[in-house]
Amino acid sequence: MKPTVPKKAYRPRASRAAASGVLKTAGQTTKRSGATRWANTWVQSPNWFFGFWIVVALCLVIYTLNALFGQVHPGSAWGLSYGIAATILFVAVFLYALRRRLMKVRALGRSWVYLQVHVYGGALFLLLVFMHTGFQWPQGVLTWWLWALSIWVVGSGLLGIVLQKWLPTLLSSGLTTEVHYDRIPDLVSEIRRRAEALVEDADYAIRTFYRDDLAPSLTGPETHLAYYLGASDVNGRSRQFDALGAMLPAEERAKLSELREMVQTKQEIDAHYTLQKALRGWLLLHVPVSVVLIVLLGFHIFSVWYW
Amino acid sequence: MSMGPHSGTAEQRVQLYEDRWSSYGDSTGLADLSERPTAKTLKAFDLFKEFDDEVLETLSQDISVAKWEAGAILFEEGSYLDLAFYIVEGSVSLFLQKHADAPPQPIYTTRMVTTPEGGGGATKMYDKTVFEEQIEAQKEHQAKDATKMTMLASMDFDLSKGEERTLGSGEIFGEIGALNGWPQSVTARTASDCTLVQIRLPALQQLKRKSKDFKAWTDRLYRERSLWQQLKTTPLFAGADDAFLSDLTQKVELVSCSPGEVVAQEGEATDALYLVRSGFLKVSQRLADEDVAMTYLSKGMTFGEAELLMDGLDAWQFTLTSVGYTELVRVERSDFARLVQRHPAVERHLWEAAVARIKETGATRQRPEKTDLIEFSLEKGLVQGNSILVMDLDVCTRCDDCVRGCASTHGGRPRFVREGDRYDNFLIARSCYHCEDPVCLIGCPTGAIRRANVGEVVEVDDSLCIGCSNCANKCPYDAIVMHETGETWPDTALPEWLRGKDRKVASKCDLCHTSDEGPACVTSCPHSCAFRISTLDEFQQLQAISGAQR
Numbered sequence: 072m073k074p075t076v077p078k079k080a081y082r083p084r085a086s087r088a089a090a091s092g093v094l095k096t097a098g099q100t101t102k103r104s105g106a107t108r109w110a111n112t113w114v115q116s117p118n119w120f121f122g123f124w125i126v127v128a129l130c131l132v133i134y135t136l137n138a139l140f141g142q143v144h145p146g147s148a149w150g151l152s153y154g155i156a157a158t159i160l161f162v163a164v165f166l167y168a169l170r171r172r173l174m175k176v177r178a179l180g181r182s183w184v185y186l187q188v189h190v191y192g193g194a195l196f197l198l199l200v201f202m203h204t205g206f207q208w209p210q211g212v213l214t215w216w217l218w219a220l221s222i223w224v225v226g227s228g229l230l231g232i233v234l235q236k237w238l239p240t241l242l243s244s245g246l247t248t249e250v251h252y253d254r255i256p257d258l259v260s261e262i263r264r265r266a267e268a269l270v271e272d273a274d275y276a277i278r279t280f281y282r283d284d285l286a287p288s289l290t291g292p293e294t295h296l297a298y299y300l301g302a303s304d305v306n307g308r309s310r311q312f313d314a315l316g317a318m319l320p321a322e323e324r325a326k327l328s329e330l331r332e333m334v335q336t337k338q339e340i341d342a343h344y345t346l347q348k349a350l351r352g353w354l355l356l357h358v359p360v361s362v363v364l365i366v367l368l369g370f371h372i373f374s375v376w377y378w
Numbered sequence: 379m380s381m382g383p384h385s386g387t388a389e390q391r392v393q394l395y396e397d398r399w400s401s402y403g404d405s406t407g408l409a410d411l412s413e414r415p416t417a418k419t420l421k422a423f424d425l426f427k428e429f430d431d432e433v434l435e436t437l438s439q440d441i442s443v444a445k446w447e448a449g450a451i452l453f454e455e456g457s458y459l460d461l462a463f464y465i466v467e468g469s470v471s472l473f474l475q476k477h478a479d480a481p482p483q484p485i486y487t488t489r490m491v492t493t494p495e496g497g498g499g500a501t502k503m504y505d506k507t508v509f510e511e512q513i514e515a516q517k518e519h520q521a522k523d524a525t526k527m528t529m530l531a532s533m534d535f536d537l538s539k540g541e542e543r544t545l546g547s548g549e550i551f552g553e554i555g556a557l558n559g560w561p562q563s564v565t566a567r568t569a570s571d572c573t574l575v576q577i578r579l580p581a582l583q584q585l586k587r588k589s590k591d592f593k594a595w596t597d598r599l600y601r602e603r604s605l606w607q608q609l610k611t612t613p614l615f616a617g618a619d620d621a622f623l624s625d626l627t628q629k630v631e632l633v634s635c636s637p638g639e640v641v642a643q644e645g646e647a648t649d650a651l652y653l654v655r656s657g658f659l660k661v662s663q664r665l666a667d668e669d670v671a672m673t674y675l676s677k678g679m680t681f682g683e684a685e686l687l688m689d690g691l692d693a694w695q696f697t698l699t700s701v702g703y704t705e706l707v708r709v710e711r712s713d714f715a716r717l718v719q720r721h722p723a724v725e726r727h728l729w730e731a732a733v734a735r736i737k738e739t740g741a742t743r744q745r746p747e748k749t750d751l752i753e754f755s756l757e758k759g760l761v762q763g764n765s766i767l768v769m770d771l772d773v774c775t776r777c778d779d780c781v782r783g784c785a786s787t788h789g790g791r792p793r794f795v796r797e798g799d800r801y802d803n804f805l806i807a808r809s810c811y812h813c814e815d816p817v818c819l820i821g822c823p824t825g826a827i828r829r830a831n832v833g834e835v836v837e838v839d840d841s842l843c844i845g846c847s848n849c850a851n852k853c854p855y856d857a858i859v860m861h862e863t864g865e866t867w868p869d870t871a872l873p874e875w876l877r878g879k880d881r882k883v884a885s886k887c888d889l890c891h892t893s894d895e896g897p898a899c900v901t902s903c904p905h906s907c908a909f910r911i912s913t914l915d916e917f918q919q920l921q922a923i924s925g926a927q928r
């Protein structure tokens with residue numbers, strides 16, 4: 072498919088009628104306030120959120136009572152129970168991965184529910200692992216690795232949650248275009264092709280500006296950390312365009328303006344590239360280690376029951 | 379590569395295809411089809427006598443003269459046509475095919491549908507007429523929202539079960555469905571050898587615009603053939619007696635509006651009640667030197683009732699502008715007065731509509747962002763949609779599970795693209811809107827694209843699709859994509875131009891309507907950011923709560 076440069080988002084305009092007070096002002100509307108928007112984005116379901124903390128509190132109460140009447144260690148009845156509960160929870164957490172791979176089976180229900188189990192169940196799993204070990208360092212090599220990998224997996228999962236909650240808001244509120252990650256190289260190529268066609272018969276100053284300053288950045292998608300801070304013009308191109316525009320005749324300014332729009336689109340694509348790469352990249356920290364954890368956990372269970 | 383498992387059905391169906399002039403149904407009875415007619419040829423027909431050569435030259439590209447053998451099915455009940463037929467010679471019989479008492483079909487079989495739960499291959503005959511299906515759909519619609527009315531729109535012929543009607547030389551049919559984008563309510567079969575002038579939609583629209591006589595003629599036919607029944611089955615007039623409705627049918631004016639045409643101007647004297655037959659109208663008000671969209675009107679809605687009912691409101695309170703091509707029924711003030719005087723139930727209904735409008739416009743004044751949403755929705759066609767896929771980009775992690783979920787439930791071929799227009803932080807994905815009046819259905823040569831049931835999901839039957847791209851080209855929202863199947867049409871395929879070519883099929887969202895689980899795009903989204911909305915109110919609710927409890 073031939074790439075088409077993405078369209079800009081429609082932003083509700085500030086109506087003059089609204090500005091004049093004839094209509095109610097935007098601040099009084101039912102649209103979400105910043106705080107509500109933030110809260111809603113981070114806690115999608117209060118039921119799950121508060122339910123999780125209630126279960127955490129219950130677990131801690133049980134553990135405290137348990138610890139008052141005897142020592143908890145992995146080999147004790149209570150310690151073993153916590154271990155079994157953690158394992159069951161781990162299996163439940165793993166179902167999310169299965170759900171994503173079995174999309175064809177419609178009867179499995181909503182993916183969202185599996186993700187809630189994955190997130191809250193994963194956090195609870197770590198708590199149960201700590202309870203299983205009696206909140207102490209593990210003794211053996213295998214159990215130490217299990218303990219460390221559990222922390223790593225849950226920690227990287229939490230990092231993923233942070234990224235998944237934070238970066239989409241940067242992408243949607245800071246940028247006006249929407250871009251498919253896989254199509255980014257094609258889109259950049261298309262912008263470069265159009266830009267080159269535009270400057271071909273443009274003024275010498277524009278051609279020079281394009282060749283020296285713009286062309287290198289149009290060779291492919293670029294990553295800039297500044298996009299994490301919501302920056303839109305990481306190269307300070309606006310000033311360059313303004314300065315050059317002041318020196319050009321009207322018809323050349325139109326070309327420069329078109330070129331500027333292309334560069335702005337490219338910068339938005341770069342922002343998408345940077346942020347979407349992070350949205351995908353964190354999985355490398357999470358998934359492979361989770362697989363190792365599954366294998367080691369299986370070995371741990373086998374060894375406990377065998378010996 | 380040979381054809382797939384559908385080849386038998388596809389070939390059988392393809393044999394029914396001739397070209398765009400026999401846009402639906404069996405064309406084996408088509409004996410002759412003219413090339414593009416000259417102005418002189420057209421002038422030989424009464425219909426075109428008043429036009430000069432220049433106009434006829436423009437019209438001629440959308441007109442053809444066809445000779446049909448007796449017994450040929452011109453179109454079937456429920457099909458969407460972009461054609462009207464003018465009978466030059468011979469006669470055509472019209473009847474309700476989707477009924478057990480319908481006349482037998484000596485030559486051709488009726489359209490069969492595969493039952494969703496039939497385990498594949500099981501078929502059933504339709505047991506209800508389009509009209510009956512519409513009434514049921516209307517009841518369901520009313521049950522969901524009593525304040526909204528559904529206007530029956532497919533009644534180009536008001537036939538009763540078992541009744542057959544014959545049209546002869548000098549008569550026209552199919553024009554109401556073609557002009558309004560409505561399904562045909564009858565099946566048409568040639569009763570004798572016929573010569574028909576077949577007029578496609580662009581020419582029909584021009585004829586109506588350029589000729590007062592043609593407009594008056596088609597309006598008269600509309601009144602005679604379907605308006606009475608249409609008014610009778612519209613909830614607004616449900617309580618009115620037959621005599622009054624017959625009288626009203628003759629008195630109302632049928633108004634056709636072009637895009638951007640102002641129907642009523644704020645401040646000018648209110649002289650009539652308008653009832654929308656098809657299309658959309660923007661209702662706006664002048665506030666602080668700008669026109670602010672307050673709401674919009676769609677099929678079956680009325681306008682002007684508040685001004686006519688309330689004392690002291692003699693002028694239009696809003697401006698009414700046609701968004702696209704719109705068809706209206708205009709009821710004069712005097713007729714309106716008689717109507718409400720004689721029928722308190724109608725008056726009560728109108729009061730409810732008036733109050734609802736006042737509430738709605740008042741709410742819009744309280745929520746200025748809604749006026750933007752209305753403008754955006756009218757411009758982008760969201761108001762047409764029955765099910766629009768919307769994604770909250772504040773929450774979407776761009777994981778594409780929605781696309782994968784869709785693909786995995788549709789043989790690896792996704793039915794939508796995660797691209798499209800953006801409104802604020804929402805993406806309107808490029809997925810079928812399942813429009814109220816789907817233009818994609820018009821002119822499908824094999825009937826492959828159709829509604830699963832009246833008023834329901836628009837779906838494509840792969841086995842019938844010949845990959846002509848008609849639907850994809852017609853869809854204003856780019857929601858239909860042509861896919862390669864990896865197959866090649868066999869040497870026996872008809873029409874001949876298909877032979878040896880790569881087989882393509884049209885692909886579009888079917889809302890996963892055969893599954894109880896709902897659309898896969900929504901259920902596969904792990905972040906609950908994909909929604910299906912059917913009204914602007916739902917969009918507004920989504921804006922208000924997005925990210926909250928799902």
